[in-house]
Amino acid sequence: MKRVAGLFWSLLFLAVPVLGVITFAVAPAYDIWLPKDVSEHGAAVDGLFYFILWLTGVVFIVTEIVLFWFMWKYDANNTKTDVKYRHGSHALEVVWTIIPAGVLLFLAIYQMNTWADVKMRRPNMAPTVEVIGRQFEWRLRYPGRDGVLGTPDDLHLVNDLHLPIDEDILIQLKSMDVLHSFFLPNVRIKQDAVPGMKIPVWFKARETGVFDIVCAELCGWGHYKMKGRVTFESRELFEEWLEVKYQEQEATQESGKKI
Amino acid sequence: MSTADTKPTSVQDSPQKQEPLVHAQPSTASKLSTFLSTYVFSKDHKVIGLQFLFSTLLWFLIGGLLALAVRWQVAWPWSDVPVVGKLFAQQGGQMSPEFYTMLFTMHATVMIFLVIIPILAGAFGNFLIPLMIGADDMAFPTLNMLSYWFMWPAFIAFGASFFVEGGAASSGWTSYPTLATNVNSSPGAGWGQTLWLIGLTFVGVSSMLGSVNYMTTIILMRAPGMTMFRLPMTIWAMFITAVLQAFALPVLTAAGFMQLADRTIGTGFFTPEGNIVNNAVATAGGGQPLLWQHLFWFYSHPAVYIMILPAMGMVSDILTCFARKPLFGYRPMVYSVAGIAGLGFIVWGHHMFMSGMNPALGVTFMVSTMMIALPSAVKTFNWLGTIWGGKIQFTTSMLFALSFVSMFIIGGLSGIFMAATPVDIFIHDTYFIVAHFHYVLFAGTAMGVWAAIYFWFPKMFGRTMNEFWGKVHFFLTFIFLNGTFFTMHILGAVGFPRRLADAYHYETFHHLQPLNAFMTYCAIGMVATQIIFAVNFFWSMFYGPIAGRNPWNSNTLEWTAPSPPGHGNFDFQPIVHRGPYEYSVPGIESDHLMQTDPPNSAATAAAAAAH
Numbered sequence: 005m006k007r008v009a010g011l012f013w014s015l016l017f018l019a020v021p022v023l024g025v026i027t028f029a030v031a032p033a034y035d036i037w038l039p040k041d042v043s044e045h046g047a048a049v050d051g052l053f054y055f056i057l058w059l060t061g062v063v064f065i066v067t068e069i070v071l072f073w074f075m076w077k078y079d080a081n082n083t084k085t086d087v088k089y090r091h092g093s094h095a096l097e098v099v100w101t102i103i104p105a106g107v108l109l110f111l112a113i114y115q116m117n118t119w120a121d122v123k124m125r126r127p128n129m130a131p132t133v134e135v136i137g138r139q140f141e142w143r144l145r146y147p148g149r150d151g152v153l154g155t156p157d158d159l160h161l162v163n164d165l166h167l168p169i170d171e172d173i174l175i176q177l178k179s180m181d182v183l184h185s186f187f188l189p190n191v192r193i194k195q196d197a198v199p200g201m202k203i204p205v206w207f208k209a210r211e212t213g214v215f216d217i218v219c220a221e222l223c224g225w226g227h228y229k230m231k232g233r234v235t236f237e238s239r240e241l242f243e244e245w246l247e248v249k250y251q252e253q254e255a256t257q258e259s260g261k262k263i
Numbered sequence: 264m265s266t267a268d269t270k271p272t273s274v275q276d277s278p279q280k281q282e283p284l285v286h287a288q289p290s291t292a293s294k295l296s297t298f299l300s301t302y303v304f305s306k307d308h309k310v311i312g313l314q315f316l317f318s319t320l321l322w323f324l325i326g327g328l329l330a331l332a333v334r335w336q337v338a339w340p341w342s343d344v345p346v347v348g349k350l351f352a353q354q355g356g357q358m359s360p361e362f363y364t365m366l367f368t369m370h371a372t373v374m375i376f377l378v379i380i381p382i383l384a385g386a387f388g389n390f391l392i393p394l395m396i397g398a399d400d401m402a403f404p405t406l407n408m409l410s411y412w413f414m415w416p417a418f419i420a421f422g423a424s425f426f427v428e429g430g431a432a433s434s435g436w437t438s439y440p441t442l443a444t445n446v447n448s449s450p451g452a453g454w455g456q457t458l459w460l461i462g463l464t465f466v467g468v469s470s471m472l473g474s475v476n477y478m479t480t481i482i483l484m485r486a487p488g489m490t491m492f493r494l495p496m497t498i499w500a501m502f503i504t505a506v507l508q509a510f511a512l513p514v515l516t517a518a519g520f521m522q523l524a525d526r527t528i529g530t531g532f533f534t535p536e537g538n539i540v541n542n543a544v545a546t547a548g549g550g551q552p553l554l555w556q557h558l559f560w561f562y563s564h565p566a567v568y569i570m571i572l573p574a575m576g577m578v579s580d581i582l583t584c585f586a587r588k589p590l591f592g593y594r595p596m597v598y599s600v601a602g603i604a605g606l607g608f609i610v611w612g613h614h615m616f617m618s619g620m621n622p623a624l625g626v627t628f629m630v631s632t633m634m635i636a637l638p639s640a641v642k643t644f645n646w647l648g649t650i651w652g653g654k655i656q657f658t659t660s661m662l663f664a665l666s667f668v669s670m671f672i673i674g675g676l677s678g679i680f681m682a683a684t685p686v687d688i689f690i691h692d693t694y695f696i697v698a699h700f701h702y703v704l705f706a707g708t709a710m711g712v713w714a715a716i717y718f719w720f721p722k723m724f725g726r727t728m729n730e731f732w733g734k735v736h737f738f739l740t741f742i743f744l745n746g747t748f749f750t751m752h753i754l755g756a757v758g759f760p761r762r763l764a765d766a767y768h769y770e771t772f773h774h775l776q777p778l779n780a781f782m783t784y785c786a787i788g789m790v791a792t793q794i795i796f797a798v799n800f801f802w803s804m805f806y807g808p809i810a811g812r813n814p815w816n817s818n819t820l821e822w823t824a825p826s827p828p829g830h831g832n833f834d835f836q837p838i839v840h841r842g843p844y845e846y847s848v849p850g851i852e853s854d855h856l857m858q859t860d861p862p863n864s865a866a867t868a869a870a871a872a873a874h
Contacts, residue, residue: 017666063676070647080587080656085652090588091844100644108679115684115685182442197619200535201535215770215771216769216770222364222439223442224442225361227360
């Protein structure tokens with residue numbers, strides 16, 4: 005009975021890596037996995053995710069199986085060998101300090117370039133659009149025909165972001181009231197919007213389509229419904245849409261009168 | 264209590280000579296004042312430890328029920344909450360989104376500030392430090408009493424905040440401005456938020472009083488022969504935790520007062536100029552929301568280690584005891600705890616990669632964060648080394664300790680994803696991070712706490728807990744916790760955001776409801792399982808088998824004292840002759856050699872050979 009108990013507990017701990025790996029293996033089949041990526045830099049982000057997944061996955065499986073193996077082999081009711089009276093091993097300590105240190109340092113350096121591309125190497129251009137978080141909507145402001153933000157011909161919209169594909173997009177992100185976070189799951193972009201700050205966000209979309217804009221930083225009771233949509237389309241369609249929206253805005257205002 | 268009085272070599276075998284639990288009181292004292300000074304305003308570290316234990320276990324229950332309500336909404340948004348729905352709902356039995364926001368804020372607040380921190384440092388720190396270093400009490404017993412009683416204003420402030428207008432705080436446990444500072448930002452941003460800050464301040468005062476006491480006690484009151492490098496890992500961890508608290512807490516306390524001033528007297532530390540929330544009047548401002556985040560995480564990242572290091576220490580001691588083997592790499596273990604504490608002060612920015620902080624600064628924090636994974640890895644390898652070649656006894660306590668190691672591996676590895684800044688862009692504020700910190704704090708710390716409760720229960724109450732029901736409790740908790748939290752990783756891989764009352768109206772997340780329902784079933788099972796623990800705990804307190812001084816044949820000093828120890832702890836002055844981990848020393852009949860056992864030539868020779 006006691007021998008069985010040790011085996012039972014060991015197998016329970018073996019179930020951790022087994023079921024863990026199965027969970028990750030079947031998740032993509034049920035579409036519970038990274039959503040479609042349409043951005044230029046997303047491949048690098050996803051690549052790093054997979055790299056770390058493999059790396060940590062191997063460490064996870066090996067250490068959990070070692071734990072299982074020791075539990076099974078050194079069960080007091082099962083083992084006949086004497087306890088190994090050891091206080092440690094200097095050589096082992098050095099090995100298992102140096103190797104993870106090397107791996108972690110490599111990982112740190114390896115990812116810097118991607119981070120710099122997404123967050124530090126800002127394209128030298130005027131903002132394509134200004135996105136302003138406000139409880140609980142995304143306010144959008146396109147520069148009008150003069151191409152300059154902050155002039156009377158700016159186009160104002162809410163939640164319905166359209167952007168051209170295959171060219172650099174620079175968003176000027178602001179918040180009117182509290183913290184928000186501008187999260188485009190399909191573009192692998194996330195950036196908090198902070199009251200009092202203008203934060204640049206840039207990316208390049210590779211495919212057309214309509215995707216979610218999610219608020220990812222708690223912004224109050226209506227946080228869950230602060231939803232927008234982003235439409236990526238060709239330059240021509242984008243300009244066509246811009247013109248339509250501009251005409252709609254003009255039509256609702258008295259002509260020639262500044263508000 | 265003279266040093267000459269060191270006769271019993273194997274106290275654990277001697278017949279029970281229990282000292283009366285209550286210290287002799289002047290006979291003129293009334294019964295009421297005796298009761299008050301013994302059990303209520305006690306200065307005995309053990310009573311204070313148990314006061315902390317009972318209080319935090321009660322809040323653990325409240326925090327768990329709050330979590331269930333959160334899970335209910337995530338799995339079945341806007342459906343009627345069974346049983347309790349009628350109590351808080353304005354119409355029908357469904358919860359409002361502001362109620363949901365309050366729920367997860369208070370779940371985290373309760374679990375972190377009223378459960379994990381006080382149960383580790385307050386309950387186990389208080390109970391174990393004097394016993395394990397061979398002291399008769401803490402250095403400052405009155406301060407110690409105050410550290411418990413300063414929790415009560417916090418209990419009252421957090422508890423009362425549920426009943427004020429607008430409900431309890433609802434800006435997340437991180438209390439980020441301007442959501443938290445502007446009273447117009449949400450229903451809970453009124454009195455609820457103010458009470459939250461007041462409660463937080465009192466928790467801070469309590470922790471501070473505890474930490475100066477722990478440091479002083481450990482440095483000055485060790486028994487003769489108890490050098491720093493003969494301290495058990497539990498004490499090392501408690502010591503370094505106390506240092507972390509002493510250095511990090513003042514920053515949070517100051518920041519808390521600044522936020523309180525922003526809210527009540529119109530200062531603008533964290534509010535920018537002209538900030539308009541909910542169409543209210545613009546603020547005078549002149550401040551910066553990111554300043555709060557820096558100050559908050561300057562405390563709260565070290566606090567993450569405050570929430571895990573003591574559990575690591577206790578698990579190290581439990582693993583050695585039930586593997587009947589010396590701790591593998593004692594000094595590397597001590598150095599890695601110290602390393603975690605040191606690095607812990609320069610990694611706070613990894614909570615702020617997406618915050619708008621200078622991205623170049625993010626790179627610095629990324630490198631330091633990668634490096635802090637190293638001492639954690641060293642600790643894990645040493646735990647595996649400890650059970651290698653042992654004779655493992657699968658007691659309930661050992662199973663919880665082993666599961667700590669198994670689960671900490673998951674929690675540690677998933678941290679590397681977040682540390683990698685480009686990956687963090689996608690998984691920041693998603694369920695991936697929720698999975699990560701629940702693996703560290705629940706599957707890690709809470710499992711470590713259960714290991715410690717089953718292990719030290721005999722010392723606390725003189726009786727052992729029921730092993731069979733303990734194992735049932737372990738088995739079900741282990742299964743359900745993995746069902747609840749492991750699946751959160753893949754949820755996070757979709758980008759499923761935290762803190763959303765209903766995410767299914769997003770095209771990206773609409774198909775995830777069945778998975779969330781599965782997780783909620785597991786969470787319900789997990790909370791229900793704790794009924795077994797509660798019954799076992801209280802039943803064993805009164806009817807469990809009498810434990811004796813040293814039921815686990817352990818080495819450390821607390822096991823030489825009576826169970827439970829009377830006021831003053833030891834009935835003889837413990838003299839320490841060796842480190843705490845001399846199990847299965849070759850050439851010795853017994854498989855353990857207590858720290859107080861007199862010098863033994865065979866043991867000395869074996870120790871020299873093993874080094």
